[in-house]
Amino acid sequence: MVDTVAARVGAGSGGPGQPVGRPLPLWGALVAAVASGVALLAAFPPYGLWWLAPVGVALLAVAVHRRRLRGGAGLGLVTGLVFFAPLLSWTNLHTGSLPWVLLSVLQAAYLAVLGAAGAWVSPLVDRARWSWPVVTGLLWVAQEALRDRTPFGGFPWGRLAFSQGDSPMLRLAALGGAPLVTFTVALVGGCLVTAGWRSWRRPAGDAGQPAVGRLRRYRPVAGFVAGAVGLTLVGLLVPVAAGAPGGGRSVTVAIVQGNVPRMGLDFNAQRRAVLNNHVDATVALAQRVAAGQQQRPDLVVWPENSSDVDPLRDAQAAARISAAADAIGVPILVGAVLTGPGAGQVRNVGLLWQPGTGPDQEQLYVKRHPVPFAEYVPFRDLARMVSKEVDRVRADFVAGERPGVVRAGGAVLGDVICFEIAYDEVVRDTVTGGAQLLVVQTNNATFDSAEALQQMAMVRLRAVEHGRSSLMASTVGVSGFVSPDGRVSGATEFNTPAVVIDEMQLRDGRTVATRVGLWPEIVLVVAALVVLGVAARGRRRSGSGSRGDDSQAAVAAEAGEQ
Incomplete structure (x- = not known):
């Protein structure tokens, strides 16, 4: 020995063979x-x-x-x-x-x-x-x-x-x-x-050792x-779905994926058409319910940017959403862009729209984590020197301050918007705030199916992390439901209109991960x-x-x- x-020291100091103590x-x-x-x-x-x-x-x-x-x-x-x-x-x-x-x-x-x-x-x-x-x-x-x-x-x-x-x-x-x-x-x-x-x-003298001795080297x-x-x-x-069931209760939720006329950034120029797509799909669902072809849901979820026309300021947009809510007869969680609160500012929100009464501004979630250089531009003058593309963001999105806890359709929702699903604390805050199921409203019209699938993978992790049934509602896909053990069901195709419905179990308990947090x-x-x-x-x-x-x-x- x-x-x-x-011999190894000699090799390490420049002798023949690969030096010991050296990198690849x-x-x-x-x-x-x-x-x-x-x-x-x-x-x-x-x-x-x-x-x-x-x-x-x-x-x-x-x-x-x-x-x-x-x-x-x-x-x-x-x-x-x-x-x-x-x-x-x-x-x-x-x-x-x-x-x-x-x-x-x-x-x-x-x-x-x-x-x-x-x-x-x-x-x-x-x-x-x-x-x-x-x-x-x-x-x-x-x-x-x-x-x-x-x-x-x-x-x-x-x-x-x-x-x-x-x-x-x-x-x-x-x-x-x-x-x-x-x-x-x-x-x-x-x-x-x-x-x-x-x-x-092979070390010197290894050839004369018994086979058992030579094999000892391989134990580690x-x-x-x-x-x-x-x-x-x-x-x-590890047991999953560890959150205590909410008294065996469940809600039936419909995801409306209205699609957009054209993929890309110019979907914003088609915002009334996008809104109409989601209204028309919801009205068509209501007709199937009335004909006995489909169970009436307890809640309808529209995706992020389903109404980029501010329905609190635009009477025509409000009338269209009310028509959809009245037709289906249940609340709709609308992904909307609201003007203000200040000049040159907007908010990305999940807004609950009730049948008969319209917008419930008490159940309003404002996105807490806007995306820099996409939803707001830090150091705009400096950023413009790098790329004039920053001027596509004409108004800066203002961050909300409260977790996305929304009470709708007999359930407490944990609403997060788009990329927020990637942030641990944003999702956890909804569960500690009482959310019984997780809702992700997203818009993938400016991306592709790979991005949507990567986002769905995050939803799967969050469902297991917090023991909550979850869903992702996208304008263009992929939309779908995720059980508390991470399994996906009802996944839609990309760049196509779709309506999917599922019964989602409500849970009130907290997993170990939810309790220990950060x-x-x-x-x-x-x-x-x-x-x-x-x-x-x-x-x-x-x-x-x-x-x-x-x-x-x-x-x-x-x-x-x-």
Whole structure:
């Protein structure tokens, strides 16, 4: 064994063979970084190969291990660009390439930070190889926590948790929300890289050892592979739909997907036609109910932007919506754009419209998280210097202040609008405010089916996280219902009119995730900061400077593997 270690030290100091304590060759690291981005992309809808998400995590960890910080950052950026550019390609369909490029580069920059962090902790995981899975999981959660909040309130698209719609790990959302699912996915990826990162060169004298002795070297590999499998399946032990049933009560809900005359940004110029589409579809539903062909719903949900004509100021729009509500005889949750409160300001709202009486402004939800540069423009004069496309946003949307708790049709709704489904606290606030089912009003007319499917995956996670029946109502699709265990039913086709109806169970209880709120994420982020601090202390002691490798620690670790 002494001879073996000495031979490795010689190799590490430039002797023959691959040096111990060194990163992958640059070409191999680049291949791993690109493959990581491809694997992460394929894990998300529309591809849905959820099991590739841990593989993507493992490949990035392989690429950045023992590299200098700038090398780790560069490789993380490569992974981020390969991942985010195609994932967010729907953002360039009608606004040109510049917004898409800027958003993709910004999101990729967070993976560059993650790559640098992975390189930074390399000496730590070399000293304690068993810690690599946990460290990997913590760093991913910390990266997502930062990306979900910065800048301008963040952009949580592409969280690992949102790729797990068909995975057993989705059930973990009931215990710790999206952060726990992300942590587990990355933990599995950490197990894979720990199992795979080994020196497979036969040690001196190994040929004379018994087969049992030679196989002993493979025990850690088997252990980490078993750990990856076990962590993937552990979610099956988590009960879902843990919220207490609301006295066995249910409501029948109709989603009206009215469609738009033409896809793209000019759907706004057709706003009366879009409103008429939703009115006509609702009236047609009422006729089927009157003919006994369809059960009368307790509530009708229209999507975001179903009335971009302010029905509180436009008498013709109000009359059309009232005609639909009176025909069906039940409340309609209308996605509307309201003028004001100030000059040059508008509000994106869910407005309850009652049959016979019209708008119930006591049951009005104003979107709390408008999208920067899409619904409002920060630093407009400066942004105009980058792209005049910002002037498409003529009026800034004003953020609401109250959670979307709406009482309608015998149920308490948790209403969120469009991209708000990606934000943990926006959704949770509706449930803690009393919501018995979740409603997502969205408009996908400016995107494509991939974006809609990615959004539906978020609805699936939220349904499990809070133990609530959920639905997504879109102008053009995909619309549908989601049960508290994450299963989708009644999903509509994209870019087509449709009306779907389902009976939705009401629930009043709270899952563990709803109760603990942000605490799992806080604990995991604090633990990640501690890990980074411990790694910094170790690097100062070893004098490793900005290098991502610690040769002596790596030699000892890999010698121990043998």
